Amino acid sequence: MPEFFGALTSRETWALVHGMTLGALFLLAFGGGLASLYSLRASLVTEEGVQERTRRLRLGTTVMAVVAWLTVITGTFIVYPWYRAGVPVGTTDLTDYPKAKLVADAATAAWHNFGMEWKEHIAWMAPFLATAVAFAVAYYGVQLIRRGEIRRAVLVLFVLAFVAAGVAGLYGALITKAAPVA
């Protein structure tokens, strides 16, 4: 077991799983899915290539949807309660209370009032959109190449799902830097 595993608390481990592990998987799935979706055009690939890209696209979009759900569920129901925990009366050290720590200082309050308020909501749009994309790809399969208008709409929703997750991920990293859940 690498030494750093022993150095992480349970909260840090969950934050790592939520933000880094699932986040990295999401990025990988998005990259593969986007490349496959963009190039899924008859003029760009052979029939054999279409079959291969469609398989990769199905895998990429399905993984992205599943990972998006896992990310928001772990974030909302496991990590977020630690972030917003109430401060017991008489507590002066706010290290274990990230939200309270951020809003107590005018210089850092915006990390919560803007950053977390945006992140905690926009993040949930990613699984809704990613699931719709995965369904469309699974439903049409190779036929998607003949439905250009739907392929373009799928591409837009796919990118929007990534943007939603990207905003959430970026603010998650920055807020964790300012006041880690530990």
Next chain:
Amino acid sequence: MQSTDTKPNGPVAAAFIAAAAACFTLGLLVVLNDANADISKALDFSKNYGLGSGVGPLSGKVAVSTIVYVVSWIGLHVAFRGKELPWRNVVIATSVLLGLGFLLTFPPAFELIADTIKGGA
């Protein structure tokens, strides 16, 4: 009209509109939660129904949005199954709902709207 010999677009239209409806619902609940203390208390599903521990009103916002997603998807899927819909209309409906969803979850926007509601109450 279906442009080529492929499956009808109804089921995909249902999935897209349901996802956009869920995003809009989430945005609407974000505004209502900020504008009204009673609604905020009602949305605390972690306290009211034990959905998570210490999650607060976010638990209700995401639970209701997810329910809207699933129910509307099933309903629209049944309604649109086997049908070829005008894709432009699907895109417009999805875009409007999604645009409002993104707008209403953006803090400066939802705070302004919530403050306006509170000011008018």
